[in-house]
Amino acid sequence: MAMAMNRPLAAVALYRRSLDGNVEKPAEAWVALGWAYHGLQRFPEAIAAFREAVRIEPDEDQGLHGLATALKDGGDAGSAVEINERRIALNPGNALAWRQLGFAQATLANPEKSIPALERSIEFDPKQGRNWLVLIMQYHLADRHDDLRRAYEKLRSIDTQFAAQYRTSHPGAGEGYFTGARGDRFERLSCAGLGARILGSN
Structure with a gap:
């Protein structure tokens, strides 16, 4: 999560790659991706990522x-x-x-x-x-x-x-x-x- 806050561009790439694979805890990965987008003020993407996390774990x-x-x-x-x-x-x-x-x-x-x-x-x-x-x-x-x-x-x-x-x-x-x-x-x-x-x- 700290990476999402401090290095959001790198975090976006990292979490997108992990979600393309077989990630162990997908909801947590979507949350981390959401915060990375949020740090970039890309709010539509952040909202979409958080919505996916909520879909998995309501x-x-x-x-x-x-x-x-x-x-x-x-x-x-x-x-x-x-x-x-x-x-x-x-x-x-x-x-x-x-x-x-x-x-x-x-x-x-x-x-x-x-x-x-x-x-x-x-x-x-x-x-x-x-x-x-x-x-x-x-x-x-x-x-x-x-x-x-x-x-x-x-x-x-x-x-x-x-x-x-x-x-x-x-x-x-x-x-x-x-x-x-x-x-x-x-x-x-x-x-x-x-x-x-x-x-x-x-």
């Missing part, structure tokens, strides 16, 4: 996770929502499925639906820096300023890099912004660039 979370992620990143967040809801039905304690559901709903500009999913994911795994960052952005869009400050402080305690990304992306993030010294008069966050980078991930 309830295996690796294939469903890859399919949901590729659908979201390929522009079909609505279908990604459906896949992640299926993953949650199979395993209600799946923190990654809740996170991806929240990401998909955020991509659809539904903070009222993304926030509960992201909060649920954090209940199961509270040390997800990327999740906290997206949750902060969703709190901001929903004008939930107290929750935003609380979440930002939590993010700073677990992942300073993601906290810095949020702070530097905000044009009005001066002294006192996150502590409430400026009251509740928040400027609207323009998070298109940051949001695309964060949400376009698994």
Whole structure:
């Protein structure tokens, strides 16, 4: 799997060759091929590969996770929502499925639906820096300023890099912004660039 992430072109060739033969675990090979295509941002091929993995093993979370992620990143967040809801039905304690559901709903500009999913994911795994960052952005869009400050402080305690990304992306993030010294008069966050980078991930 690491090869699919770090050397996607070589991984595509390798996994295509293995699938042309008599591979021992075909579903895993299709998943690896899907991530290789995903790394190249060739989302139609990634979706097709993940769909094949799901066809072979319909309830295996690796294939469903890859399919949901590729659908979201390929522009079909609505279908990604459906896949992640299926993953949650199979395993209600799946923190990654809740996170991806929240990401998909955020991509659809539904903070009222993304926030509960992201909060649920954090209940199961509270040390997800990327999740906290997206949750902060969703709190901001929903004008939930107290929750935003609380979440930002939590993010700073677990992942300073993601906290810095949020702070530097905000044009009005001066002294006192996150502590409430400026009251509740928040400027609207323009998070298109940051949001695309964060949400376009698994």
